[in-house]
Amino acid sequence: EPEVTQTPSHQVTQMGQEVILRCVPISNHLYFYWYRQILGQKVEFLVSFYNNEISEKSEIFDDQFSVERPDGSNFTLKIRSTKLEDSAMYFCASRKSGTSNEQYFGPGTRLTVT
């Protein structure tokens, strides 16, 4: 069964450093998402991406964040200058069509900013 994959599973970085989190969505899916979950808190929407552009973003997704689909398979989230408060699990998700909101989530990347 196809699944969303994410790398790395755990990333440790120093404050102020840039990080890139990588996702490979399910191959025939058209809509892509990033969510994050700070330890002990709710899952929060960050950004949605469709047709090679951002379709919606949350207030969390400020100028420090960017997303890209550099080729036909990868979907990346970049944080330019990490802060301590960026420490969280980051989940990528994808869905096939616009008629159903069945989203399939990856296992997540745990980002620790020290």
Added chain:
Amino acid sequence: DAKTTQPTSMDCAEGRAANLPCNHSTISGNEYVYWYRQIHSQGPQYIIHGLKNNETNEMASLIITEDRKSSTLILPHATLRDTAVYYCIAPSDSWGKLQFGAGTQVVVTP
């Protein structure tokens, strides 16, 4: 998104049916009800969704009241692996943004 209200937690005995309620009294006529779950620290997992008819798949059944103001997710034979936080979501966003609340923590006990 329509506001949804779920109990904070519930316990269920292994092998028994787990019935998870959700209130969504402000849901509009074209908003579906989606259920997801999150097993500890894993990515959320889609379970089922419906509009007004009852739905069943290999994981669960979804019963939606006729007035659509509430629904119940049924796990017919709960196993220990069903221990998770279950989320009821009624997204209205055309781009598919999911707004997760606190959900219901379900603990299945032997």
